[in-house]
Amino acid sequence: MDFNESVTKINLARGFAAECQAGARYQFMSKMALKDNQKFLSDTMKTLAKNEMAHAKLFYDYIIEKGSSKNIAIEAGYPFESPELKTSLLGESMIELSEAKNIYPSFAKIAQDEGFTDIAKSFEMVARVEETHHKILKYLGNLYKSHTMYKRNKPTKWKCSNCGFVEIAKESYKTCPLCHLEQGYVIINLEDTDEAKC
Ligand SMILES: [Fe+2]
Numbered sequence: 069m070d071f072n073e074s075v076t077k078i079n080l081a082r083g084f085a086a087e088c089q090a091g092a093r094y095q096f097m098s099k100m101a102l103k104d105n106q107k108f109l110s111d112t113m114k115t116l117a118k119n120e121m122a123h124a125k126l127f128y129d130y131i132i133e134k135g136s137s138k139n140i141a142i143e144a145g146y147p148f149e150s151p152e153l154k155t156s157l158l159g160e161s162m163i164e165l166s167e168a169k170n171i172y173p174s175f176a177k178i179a180q181d182e183g184f185t186d187i188a189k190s191f192e193m194v195a196r197v198e199e200t201h202h203k204i205l206k207y208l209g210n211l212y213k214s215h216t217m218y219k220r221n222k223p224t225k226w227k228c229s230n231c232g233f234v235e236i237a238k239e240s241y242k243t244c245p246l247c248h249l250e251q252g253y254v255i256i257n258l259e260d261t262d263e264a265k266c
């Protein structure tokens with residue numbers, strides 16, 4: 069199928085727009101988190117923003133490589149979430165879930181049907197990343213909302229992202245005993261939780 073006549077070309081443009089916007093919203097959230105002295109959360113949002121921009125670049129490059137038109141008209145609904153962290157972390161987690169389970173799998177199927185196997189594979193792989201994003205945002209969103217970012221039911225390892233000091237306790241120190249930076253610098257372990265494997 070001619071790429072310029074394909075639905076896949078439009079879907080790549082839609083994906084590009086969505087990824088750029090997610091990258092922008094996550095940067096807004098990163099700034100909000102910093103204002104709230106949540107350095108780890110801010111850094112996490114920056115990393116997610118970087119991931120989204122990498123997805124945007126991938127889609128952009130496909131359009132440049134395979135397409136001939138310089139301007140693509142798209143019509144789609146895009147979210148305008150408030151960057152307030154108490155609602156936006158969980159709101160964004162649901163957007164990620166919809167991308168992971170509905171949007172990108174359907175884009176992949178269309179690309180496959182239209183004969184663009186490489187693009188279909190990329191959509192599938194991006195969907196897997198978005199599922200991880202969903203889990204991270206849901207986990208952090210629930211902790212943030214319930215004010216339990218630095219409290220657990222069992223002894224947990226808390227590590228300062230600035231100086232590397234580690235302490236095992238149910239609740240993390242309010243200021244680092246070694247470098248004296250605030251609690252927001254403590255790393256939330258996203259690897260060990262069932263809800264946020266990444
Ligand atoms: Fe993405």
Ligand SMILES: [Fe+2]
Binds near residue numbers: 120198
């Ligand atoms: Fe994402």
